[in-house]
Amino acid sequence: MTGPAAPQSVSDSAEAEKHPIDVRGLVSCFGDNVIHDGLDLQVERGEVLGVVGGSGTGKSVLLNTIIGLKVPDGGTVRLFGGDMRTASRRRWSSVERRWGVLFQQGALFSNLTVRENVAAPLHEHTRLPRREVEEIADLKIAMVGLPARAATLKPAELSGGMRKRAGLARALAMDPELLFLDEPTAGLDPIAAEAFDALIKDLSDSLDLTVFMITHDLDSLYAITDRVAVLADKKVVAVAPVRELERSEHPWIKQYFLGPRGRAAGAAEDRARAD
Incomplete structure (x- = not known):
């Protein structure tokens, strides 16, 4: 049985505050x-971190390992300063309340309404009265830009x-500090994708969220990320603002960011800033 965690030193607490994911x-x-073989990654508090890499580089594996759906075969994953491999069940439950996850397909319960889906984490992790839970769910539904009528659908x-917005509302149900997004704009048309990017940026700024976002969407990377982590060669080979990655000599990074789509996304962001 795992014993009680040792108290954190002042320096450990400061590091946990600065890097909620380590x-x-x-x-x-x-x-x-x-x-992954010796992968290192620190996520800074309050940043929107994009995570990119070619097929098979383990982007979703990394996310699943961080949130406990896969056990690491080596190394450590620390969330808010705690080593999750040795965390007690109570510690896991406490940390789970501090994050929200939007999976690629939304992962909504098909037999529940949107309100019931958003309310599910509140029923699981709190003892709030049903009426209060429903009020919070409706607030989150409005927060992500869904009309009130969507609650009963x-x-x-x-x-x-x-569906993406409903999944996001559920991810925000517990007022998380960390938000994990797995391909949030996949399957959306360009207008809807741009609107979703703007929503993520607005929520990140207004709620002081730390966002870990797996994406292939170059427009998203240029528009809303503070830094981008690149997975290649079984490791994170670079972590930097997207404009710095454009100067990288790594073959995959050059091909990704300086290919036709990368150049187009960069030019579009330049035009948006100029406007």
Whole structure:
């Protein structure tokens, strides 16, 4: 049985405040297939961090490991200063209340209404009266820009963009400090994707969120990230603002950010800033 955690020193607490996510020497395997080998990543409090990499580099594996859906095969994952590999069940429950996750497909319960989906984490982690839970759920639904009528709809009755927003409302139900996003604009048309980017940026700024966002969307990377972490060679090979990555000599980074789509996304962001 895991014993009580040792009290944090002042320096440990300061580090936890500065880096709510701290991954050191991570090893991730599936059988003989090594996905990560000595991966290091620190996420700074209050930043929007984009995570990119080619197919098979383990972006979703990294997210799943951080939130406890996969056990690390080596290394450590520290959240808010605590080593999650040795954390007690009570510690895990406490930390889970401090994050929200929007999975790529929304992962909404198909037999529940939007209000019931958003309320689910509140029922799981609190003992609030049902009426108060429903009021909070409706507040979160409005916060992500959904109309009030969406609360009583089932996921199948929503458009793709509305499902994303409903999933985001559920991720925000517990007023998290950390927000994990897995391909948040995937499947959205350019107008809806741009609106969703703006929503994430507004929520990040207004709620002081730390955002860990896996994405292939170059427009999102240029528009809303503070830094981008690049996965390649089984590690994080670079972490920097996107404009600095444009100067990288790493072959994959050059191809990704200086290819036709990367140049177009960068030019579009330049025009937006000029306006």
